[in-house]
Amino acid sequence: MEKKQFQAESKRLLDMMIHSIYTQKEIFLRELISNASDAIDKIYYLALTDPNLTFDKDSYYIQITADKENRTLTIRDTGIGMTQEEMENNLGVIAKSGSLAFKKENEAKDGHDIIGQFGVGFYSAFMAADVVTVVSKSLTGGQAYKWESAGADGYTIEPWEKDAVGTEITLKIKANTEDESYDEFLEEYRLKAIIKKYSDFIRYPIKMNVTSRRLKEGSEDEYEDYTEEQRVNSMVPIWRKNKNELTNEDYESFYNEKRYGFDKPLKHVHLHVDGAVVYQAILYIPENTPFDFYTKEYEKGLELYANGVLIMNKCGDLLPDHFSFVKGMVDSESLSLNISREMLQHDRQLKLIAKNIASKIKGALQSLLKDEREKYEQFYKSFGRQLKFGVYNDYGANKEALQDLLLFTSSQEKQLVTLDEYVSRMPEEQKYIYYATGETNERIEKLPQTEMVADKGYEILYFTDDIDEFAIKMLMSYKDKEFRSVSSGDLGIEEENKQEDEELAKANAELFDYMKSQLTGKVTNVRASKRLRSHPVCLTSQGEVSIEMEKILRAMPNSGGVSADKVLEININHEVFQSLKSAFENDKEKLNLYTALLYSQALLIEGLPLQDPVEFTNDICKIMV
Numbered sequence: 370m371e372k373k374q375f376q377a378e379s380k381r382l383l384d385m386m387i388h389s390i391y392t393q394k395e396i397f398l399r400e401l402i403s404n405a406s407d408a409i410d411k412i413y414y415l416a417l418t419d420p421n422l423t424f425d426k427d428s429y430y431i432q433i434t435a436d437k438e439n440r441t442l443t444i445r446d447t448g449i450g451m452t453q454e455e456m457e458n459n460l461g462v463i464a465k466s467g468s469l470a471f472k473k474e475n476e477a478k479d480g481h482d483i484i485g486q487f488g489v490g491f492y493s494a495f496m497a498a499d500v501v502t503v504v505s506k507s508l509t510g511g512q513a514y515k516w517e518s519a520g521a522d523g524y525t526i527e528p529w530e531k532d533a534v535g536t537e538i539t540l541k542i543k544a545n546t547e548d549e550s551y552d553e554f555l556e557e558y559r560l561k562a563i564i565k566k567y568s569d570f571i572r573y574p575i576k577m578n579v580t581s582r583r584l585k586e587g588s589e590d591e592y593e594d595y596t597e598e599q600r601v602n603s604m605v606p607i608w609r610k611n612k613n614e615l616t617n618e619d620y621e622s623f624y625n626e627k628r629y630g631f632d633k634p635l636k637h638v639h640l641h642v643d644g645a646v647v648y649q650a651i652l653y654i655p656e657n658t659p660f661d662f663y664t665k666e667y668e669k670g671l672e673l674y675a676n677g678v679l680i681m682n683k684c685g686d687l688l689p690d691h692f693s694f695v696k697g698m699v700d701s702e703s704l705s706l707n708i709s710r711e712m713l714q715h716d717r718q719l720k721l722i723a724k725n726i727a728s729k730i731k732g733a734l735q736s737l738l739k740d741e742r743e744k745y746e747q748f749y750k751s752f753g754r755q756l757k758f759g760v761y762n763d764y765g766a767n768k769e770a771l772q773d774l775l776l777f778t779s780s781q782e783k784q785l786v787t788l789d790e791y792v793s794r795m796p797e798e799q800k801y802i803y804y805a806t807g808e809t810n811e812r813i814e815k816l817p818q819t820e821m822v823a824d825k826g827y828e829i830l831y832f833t834d835d836i837d838e839f840a841i842k843m844l845m846s847y848k849d850k851e852f853r854s855v856s857s858g859d860l861g862i863e864e865e866n867k868q869e870d871e872e873l874a875k876a877n878a879e880l881f882d883y884m885k886s887q888l889t890g891k892v893t894n895v896r897a898s899k900r901l902r903s904h905p906v907c908l909t910s911q912g913e914v915s916i917e918m919e920k921i922l923r924a925m926p927n928s929g930g931v932s933a934d935k936v937l938e939i940n941i942n943h944e945v946f947q948s949l950k951s952a953f954e955n956d957k958e959k960l961n962l963y964t965a966l967l968y969s970q971a972l973l974i975e976g977l978p979l980q981d982p983v984e985f986t987n988d989i990c991k992i993m994v
C-alpha cells in the first residue's frame with residue numbers, strides 16, 4: 370500500500386503540534402471527544418433540512434474504551450463519518466478544518482454550535498500515541514476506510530470493514546519514558562477525570578466501562594468488582610438551563626462539585642446574556658475568605674468554556690482585582706480562541722464580557738447590601754478589605770464604582786454603616802465626615818482626639834484596617850462631603866470661638882514656643898488644643914501623612930522613613946496646664962521634665978513606641994520623689 374506524505378508545511382506543523390502547541394498532554398482527549406461531538410452535531414444539522422433524515426438523540430453517543438494489554442485507547446462515535454476523500458482532505462492536511470467549512474454552510478442555531486475550527490485538534494493525538502488509526506464510514510454510504518499514521522512520516526488509507534456509520538479512532542498509547550508516564554491514559558479513573566474536567570458538558574453521552582464494588586449476591590460481607598458501561602459526563606450544563614428550573618440547592622451543589630470553595634456561597638448570579646457578546650455565566654459570592662486569599666499565591670479567575678468545552682481553569686482577565694473573590698464560570702460562543710484553545714487570541718470579546726460581569730457583580734453586592742444586610746456584613750468581614758484595596762488601587766480608577774459598597778463601624782451605632790447612611794443623617798451644620806484610626810474599636814473609642822467631635826454629637830467612623838485611611842484619602846469626599854480625621858489640624862468646628870482662640874494662642878505663645886524647642890525633631894508644633902475636653906494632651910498631625918499612616922508605612926520595607934508632621938496639643942482647661950504655666954515662670958527644669966512626660970504620654974496614647982522607655986520611667990520617678 371502506498372504511503373502518502375503529509376504536505377511539507379504539515380510535517381513541520383505536526384512536529385510543532387506534538388511538541389509545543391499544547392502545554393498539557395491530556396488535552397488530546399478533549400480534542401477527540403470534541404471532534405466526535407461535532408460529527409454527531411453534523412447529523413443533527415443535516416436532519417434539520419433533510420426530510421429523509423431523522424435525528425433521534427438517544428441513538429447518538431461517544432464511547433471510550435481502554436485496553437491496557439494492547440495499550441490502546443479507542444474513541445468511537447456514531448457521528449457523520451468520513452468518506453475516503455474527506456479523510457484525505459481533513460486528516461491528511463493539517464490546519465484544514467472540515468468542521469469550519471461545515472459550520473459556514475450550516476449556520477449555527479439553538480446552541481448546537483460546532484466546536485472545531487482550526488483543523489489541528491486531531492493531531493494532538495500524537496502527543497499520547499505512537500500510531501493513530503481512524504476507521505470511518507460516512508453517512509453518505511459506500512465503503513468504509515482506514516486511515517493510519519505514525520506521525521510525521523505520512524499516512525496510509527485503505528478500504529476497511531465497518532458496519533455502522535461513524536468513526537472509531539484508536540490510539541496506540543506511547544510507552545512510558547523516564548520523564549513521562551503515558552500509562553495514565555489507559556487508567557479508568559484518570560480518563561474519567563479528564564472527561565469530567567474538559568468534556569463534562571458535551572451534549573451527547575460519553576460512555577465508558579466503569580468498575581465499581583458491590584456486595585456479593587447472598588453474602589453480607591464479601592464484595593466483588595464489577596464492570597458496567599456508564600455515562601460519565603453530565604451532558605446538560607446547569608448554566609444552559611432555565612433559572613426557573615433550578616433551585617438554590619442545585620447552585621450550591623454545582624459550587625461544591627466544581628470545588629469553587631468548601632463553604633456555602635452567600636449569593637449566586639446566573640446570567641444569560643444575549644447582546645453584543647453572547648455568554649452564560651454562573652457567579653458566586655463565597656462566604657469565607659480562602660486561606661490564601663490575601664497572599665500572593667491566590668489566583669483570581671473564572672472557569673472559561675467555549676461552547677461547553679473547558680478552555681481555562683482560571684481566566685484572570687474576567688475579573689477585576691477588587692472582585693477577585695468571585696468564583697464561577699463563563700461559557701461563550703463568541704470567543705476568539707487560539708489554536709490550542711488554551712488562550713484567547715483577541716481579547717475584545719473577553720473585555721466586553723469582563724466589563725459586563727463586573728457590573729453584574731456590583732449589582733449583586735448592592736442587592737445583598739440592600740435586601741440581606743446580615744449576609745452582606747458577613748461577606749464584608751471576609752472580603753471588605755479587598756473592596757477597600759479596590760478603591761485605593763489604580764489611582765482610584767474604581768473608587769466611584771466601589772464607594773457605596775464600603776462599610777465602617779460607627780461611633781454612634783457601634784455597628785457597620787455605609788457612607789450613604791452616615792451622610793444622610795449628618796446634622797445640617799456638620800461640614801465633614803469624621804473618622805478616627807486605631808488598632809481596635811475599643812482603642813479608638815478612648816482616643817482623646819475624638820472628644821470634641823463626639824461632644825458635638827457628630828458620628829465618627831472607626832478605621833481599624835491599615836488600608837482604610839489610604840482608601841479614604843483616595844476617595845477624598847463622598848457626596849461632596851470631605852473626610853476629616855479627628856486628629857487633623859482643622860476640624861471645621863472651632864470657628865465660633867475664633868477670636869478667643871487667637872487671644873489665647875497669643876497669650877501662651879512663649880510657653881508653647883519654649884516647649885517646642887524642647888521637642889525639636891519630634892514635633893513640628895506645640896499648641897493649645899481645641900478638641901480636648903477631659904484629657905490633658907494628645908498628638909495630632911498636619912499635612913498629608915497621618916500618624917496612623919506613618920505607623921503602616923514604617924512597617925513596610927523600603928518605606929524611606931516617612932513620618933507625619935506631629936503636633937503636641939495641650940488642653941489649656943486642664944489643671945496640668947496651670948502646672949506648666951507656673952513651671953515656665955519659676956522652674957524651667959521642671960517644665961522640661963513635664964514637656965518630656967506629656968510628649969511620652971501622647972505617644973503611648975497613639976500606640977507609638979517611646980524613644981527611650983528607661984528615661985520615661987526615670988522621669989516619672991523624678992516627680993514622685
Ligand SMILES: Nc1ncnc2c1ncn2[C@@H]1O[C@H](COP(=O)(O)OP(=O)(O)OP(=O)(O)O)[C@@H](O)[C@H]1O
Binds near residue numbers: 448449459468492
Ligand atoms: N470523529 C470524527 N468524525 C468525523 N469527522 C472528523 C472526526 N474527527 C475529525 N474529523 C474531521 O477532521 C477535521 C480535522 O479535525 P481537527 O480536530 O484536526 O480539526 P477541527 O476539529 O476542525 O478544528 P480544531 O483544531 O479547532 O479542533 C475536522 O474538521 C472534521 O472534518
